[in-house]
Amino acid sequence: MPIVSPRFPPMAIPEDNPTSVQGVELGRRLFYDPILSGDGTQSCASCHAQPFAFSDHGQRFSRGIDGSIGTRNAPALVNVGWNLHNFWDGRVETLEEQALEPVVNPIEMNNTWENVVESLRRHPDYPRLFGHAFGSSEITAQRVVQAIAQFERTFVSDDSKYDRFLRGAALLSSAEQRGLELFFTETGDCFHCHDERLFSVGDFRDIGLDSIPPDPGRGDASADPNDVGRFKIPTLRNVELTAPYMHDGRFATLEEVLEHYNSGGVHSRNVDPLIRVGRGLGLTPEQKQDLIAFLKTLTDTSFVRNPQLANPFE
Ligand code: HEC
Ligand code: HEC
Structure with missing residues (x-):
């Protein structure tokens, strides 16, 4: 019983536990x-x-x-x-x-x-x-x-509106389309970590939530000080349904998440260079709403x- 999705990479299944x-x-x-x-x-x-x-x-x-x-x-x-x-x-x-x-x-x-x-x-x-x-x-x-x-x-999960759009089976609204462009270009700069298929490249990053992270995250598992404050990049598929957000659920809404990225977060030892600490993304309120409209196309009923x-x- 192989599990395949036409758009995802092959799934690595342990040899001693084939799926039946x-x-x-x-x-x-x-x-x-x-x-x-x-x-x-x-x-x-x-x-x-x-x-x-x-x-x-x-x-x-x-x-x-x-x-x-x-x-x-x-x-x-x-x-x-x-x-x-x-x-x-x-x-x-x-x-x-x-x-x-x-x-x-x-x-x-x-x-x-x-x-x-x-x-x-x-x-x-x-x-x-x-x-x-x-x-x-x-x-x-x-x-x-x-x-x-x-x-x-x-x-x-590979049948969201976004997937149907890619297959030519659905159209995006103009807000969703603008959000998609912000997401996948340097303006929003989300795609380096949340890629276009699984919406997580799968590694660990510090996105500038805390200057001294109370939970060491990856640093706990690896005992490497360079990993303190890094957490696994979560997928964004179905994110509309999974509030609250982040490893500690600190943000109740997607608006709060966008506000975090837009502000640039705070400086910390291992903060990722993609996070624009001190500068922020400079998104307008409308652009934030467009990004949220795009994120909601990832809901797969x-x-x-x-x-x-x-x-x-x-
Ligand atoms: C009391 C609530 C609770 C129960 C019961 C529970 N989980 Fe979880 N699960 C969590 C929490 C909280 C985490 C995150 C913990 C962490 O990262 O340290 C988690 C993490 C996970 C993850 C990791 C997902 C990822 O992407 O990293 C998987 C898979 C998972 N649980 C499956 C299960 C399975 C299977 C069971 C039953 C055997 C189970 N959980 C029972 C709360 C629960
Ligand atoms: C440097 C890599 C990186 C970039 C760039 C990035 N993210 Fe994230 N994202 C993460 C990590 C890591 C987390 C989890 C952080 C934590 O919990 O400490 C996360 C969490 C999230 C969450 C919460 C998901 C959940 O299940 O809790 C949302 C929503 C999100 N990101 C959206 C975005 C958007 C929108 C952008 C672009 C504006 C973006 N991200 C840019 C790495 C990144």
Whole structure:
């Protein structure tokens, strides 16, 4: 079951976890099943909800099963099969490694893998479903995260108005067209980091949010002082649905995001040379609105309503 999109680069899929219809179906159930959490109340979808492009219901920080609150905003899960790194600091590479973490994170699902595996083994359906997906009914933590990763690789969003425009199947309004030009030229200068396909070139940048970043971001994962304040460039596909914005959800609206870039941000040790600290972009209020109109063409309603990505228990 190859996952291809005509406009995206080939997806790198781990050799030991090829995607199959049965694996994706199992992963879908696991993604939506609160059986993974310590008290049976929370699933991955509790913080990654499809109508919000798999971000957390407009919340700045997510609440774990015990009511604890984290310090980073739950990212949207959009075209994550192409992620080169996962988490804002990129501390893991594959989706398989990523899925190991929330289950045992004390401020998230707060469970143990022994416990998860035990409850799945005792379940009336799961042993059979693991058999279909992996050829034997053996249940291990590795197989759980492999199935979830297979499901996440089907989170493909490539049917926004922008994509239909590129295929010649939709027209942009004049505001959207002007916004597109600002985005992809030196005036707005967004495209160097948010490219025209996945809308993230995939590496880590400091965009001048804080002079002394309270969260070291990439610097946490790499222990390199040159990485402090850098965060993974998020995709902008479906960004209209994923407020609030940035790693800590500090901006409630796209207007606030545009105001940040337009002001030029603040100087910090690792601020990216593309950010015009002290000068700003010099956009007029109308140009900011045009850029926002363009960003909204990246909303893909067929993705957020795709029945194959929806809760299988409903
Ligand atoms: C309590 C809320 C919560 C739950 C439950 C949760 N997540 Fe997340 N998720 C987050 C937050 C917050 C982050 C960002 C953390 C960071 O960057 O340090 C995140 C990050 C991710 C990422 C990285 C995306 C990227 O582009 O970097 C993936 C993938 C993901 N979660 C999948 C899952 C899966 C699969 C599950 C279930 C096994 C799950 N999440 C459960 C809140 C949650
Ligand atoms: C130097 C690279 C770079 C440039 C140039 C850049 N961005 Fe970003 N963008 C990022 C990074 C990195 C983040 C996340 C920063 C963080 O959370 O600390 C981000 C975050 C965003 C977000 C929030 C997305 C979310 O899910 O939270 C939006 C919206 C955005 N950028 C739009 C734009 C627009 C519009 C432009 C052009 C005016 C632009 N960016 C220019 C790197 C860049």
